[in-house]
Amino acid sequence: MEADYLTLLRTALEHGRRRQDRTGVGTRSLFGWQLRFNLRSGFPLLTTKKVHFRSVAEELFWFLRGETDVASLQARGVTIWDEWATPDFAATLGLPAGNLGPVYGHQWRNFGATRQPSGHYGDDGVDQITALLRGLRENPGSRRHMLAAWNPKDLSAMALPPCHVLCQFDVHEGTLSGHLYQRSADLFLGVPFNIASYALLIHVLAREADLLPGDLVHSFGDAHLYENHVNQAHLQLMRTPKTPPTLHVRTDAPDIFQLRYEHLILNNYEPYPGIKAPVAV
Numbered sequence: 001m002e003a004d005y006l007t008l009l010r011t012a013l014e015h016g017r018r019r020q021d022r023t024g025v026g027t028r029s030l031f032g033w034q035l036r037f038n039l040r041s042g043f044p045l046l047t048t049k050k051v052h053f054r055s056v057a058e059e060l061f062w063f064l065r066g067e068t069d070v071a072s073l074q075a076r077g078v079t080i081w082d083e084w085a086t087p088d089f090a091a092t093l094g095l096p097a098g099n100l101g102p103v104y105g106h107q108w109r110n111f112g113a114t115r116q117p118s119g120h121y122g123d124d125g126v127d128q129i130t131a132l133l134r135g136l137r138e139n140p141g142s143r144r145h146m147l148a149a150w151n152p153k154d155l156s157a158m159a160l161p162p163c164h165v166l167c168q169f170d171v172h173e174g175t176l177s178g179h180l181y182q183r184s185a186d187l188f189l190g191v192p193f194n195i196a197s198y199a200l201l202i203h204v205l206a207r208e209a210d211l212l213p214g215d216l217v218h219s220f221g222d223a224h225l226y227e228n229h230v231n232q233a234h235l236q237l238m239r240t241p242k243t244p245p246t247l248h249v250r251t252d253a254p255d256i257f258q259l260r261y262e263h264l265i266l267n268n269y270e271p272y273p274g275i276k277a278p279v280a281v
Helices: 002-015 053-064 071-075 087-091 104-110 128-138 152-157 190-208 227-237
Strands: 017-019 027-038 146-148 164-172 175-186 212-226 246-249 264-267
Touching: 002 027, 002 190, 002 212, 002 227, 027 190, 027 227, 053 071, 053 104, 053 190, 104 128, 128 146, 128 164, 128 190, 164 190, 175 190, 190 212, 190 246, 212 227
Parallel strands: 175 212
Antiparallel strands: 017 027, 027 212, 146 164, 164 175, 246 264
16 A cells, blocks of 8 residues: 555656745646555555654544634644644734634535624534535435535635545445545645545544445645655655554544544554654745
């Protein structure tokens, strides 16, 4: 499973189009790529560098609760959104420090809600997660099991427009698979998180719908390696992948909206050391 990700990373490194980008850092970019992970063969958490799985899990559960303020993430020791939550950054959007605007959690749980003059949102949007679970349980053969984060009406109010924008789910012979489309993909820092996050989402949705995890299909629009991640990518590509870990949700875990990292069991994760790299904001 990991070998395909490494092939994508190497291809961007060696053959990516050199281009300037919004951050000013510059990238080596590919357009259009796809990876597939069989979740029955292990959990796709990279082993060629350590990925902080607690951050992956707590961020996903934050999305599922519909939260958009980083305070609860920070309280759990997760800092991955801090660069977009500073007082100065928030002030550019007219938001209090720590509030990211109507990002993923809002779209997943209150899509299309009316924005009030105060800047707050009403509760008149669509709860996509509740609707998705209902569909998986009551009409598993449907082709309408969709989850969208890209809402053009709200983009200007977000600290960061969604990168992973759409996921379709499929039920077949008692297994649940997901097909993610990611418009913009930071191959070195972001994509390892994204792979693990949507694999985890499949696991927790499958548990709620009495299904087993199937496949994660991950399609990319612009897949890029930042120029200040080139040395780190070379180091990672020198390493040989190890056996992937396994993941289980504890049998006494609460429902999907109350999950925490402590409700997960990650076994046999023995990665190489982490590789630090700067975030392009």
